[in-house]
Amino acid sequence: MSKYEDYNSASRNYDNQRFAMGSDVMAAMIQFHCGKPLKDLHVLDAGCGTGNYAKALIDYGVGQVTLLDASPGMLEKAKVKLADAIESGKIKEVVEATMPPIPFPDASFDAVMFNLVLHHIDTESSTEFPSVTHTLKEARRVTVSGGVILITTCLPTTISGDMWMTQLNMELSARFNRYNPSVEQFEKLFMAANISCVQKMNILGSSISKEYFNFEGPLDEAWRKTSSYWQLATETELEDIKRKITELKSKGELEKWARDHDNSDTAGVLTMFVCECK
Numbered sequence: 001m002s003k004y005e006d007y008n009s010a011s012r013n014y015d016n017q018r019f020a021m022g023s024d025v026m027a028a029m030i031q032f033h034c035g036k037p038l039k040d041l042h043v044l045d046a047g048c049g050t051g052n053y054a055k056a057l058i059d060y061g062v063g064q065v066t067l068l069d070a071s072p073g074m075l076e077k078a079k080v081k082l083a084d085a086i087e088s089g090k091i092k093e094v095v096e097a098t099m100p101p102i103p104f105p106d107a108s109f110d111a112v113m114f115n116l117v118l119h120h121i122d123t124e125s126s127t128e129f130p131s132v133t134h135t136l137k138e139a140r141r142v143t144v145s146g147g148v149i150l151i152t153t154c155l156p157t158t159i160s161g162d163m164w165m166t167q168l169n170m171e172l173s174a175r176f177n178r179y180n181p182s183v184e185q186f187e188k189l190f191m192a193a194n195i196s197c198v199q200k201m202n203i204l205g206s207s208i209s210k211e212y213f214n215f216e217g218p219l220d221e222a223w224r225k226t227s228s229y230w231q232l233a234t235e236t237e238l239e240d241i242k243r244k245i246t247e248l249k250s251k252g253e254l255e256k257w258a259r260d261h262d263n264s265d266t267a268g269v270l271t272m273f274v275c276e277c278k
């Protein structure tokens with residue numbers, strides 16, 4: 001369960017802004033690396049939230065999806081969104097659980113996906129990420145041999161260098177980044193979990209969030225509530241960020257500053273790892 005975000009409360013605003021960015025690539029990767037048609041595959045959406053990725057995969061033709069999340073509030077939203085798929089059996093199960101462990105028998109799934117979840121798993125920041133290691137070992141255990149594990153994440157380099165809003169206060173970004181493994185740390189985690197990373201890619205653009213380019217967004221509590229990043233901000237940092245935005249706006253320089261500090265179009269904000277289970 002996340003240390004710094006209350007997802008039962010966040011569930012009320014989450015879908016106002018968030019998209020299943022990269023779900024099309026994910027569907028293609030699952031089909032290619034499992035070597036079977038999507039309709040024959042069962043995918044675990046681990047940390048499914050409000051079910052945006054599960055819905056997208058079902059729309060692309062995945063046969064069955066199981067939902068797992070620690071937050072009853074997020075799961076309630078998912079159940080409403082996916083009511084038809086639950087009724088038709090395309091959603092096989094909806095499970096409330098805190099990872100690790102992953103409460104399913106060995107080899108239950110063809111694919112397991114973690115979308116923007118792993119930075120919430122370790123409740124104490126640690127360069128070793130012990131709970132993420134345990135969770136990935138569990139993901140390997142519940143995935144069939146020949147299956148895949150997919151991870152989407154925002155890398156520390158993305159947070160510190162490529163997104164305009166996270167450059168408003170670098171101390172806050174450094175604190176958030178302690179929960180985000182780097183590429184090198186992910187490589188060690190994959191090795192510990194005995195899975196083999198076969199693709200690493202960035203998805204260009206900013207469609208992770210509908211109001212990504214709302215330059216006054218950080219002034220608005222509802223806007224801040226759709227990203228856990230803001231929950232780590234101290235009052236002083238928040239005041240500093242608000243002052244910076246207000247000053248830039250009053251000088252007519254806010255948009256230029258933000259665009260000058262944003263590389264979402266050329267570097268992307270979302271990184272995807274595709275791992276095979278031998």
Ligand SMILES: C[S@@+](CC[C@H](N)C(=O)[O-])C[C@H]1O[C@@H](n2cnc3c(N)ncnc32)[C@H](O)[C@@H]1O
Binds near residue numbers: 047068069071097120
């Ligand atoms: C940023 S949201 C991502 C939701 C969804 N995957 C998406 O991309 O839209 C993170 C989700 O992970 C869930 N979560 C956090 N820690 C968890 C844990 N230890 N076990 C299960 N779910 C967890 C939260 O409840 C939340 O729904």
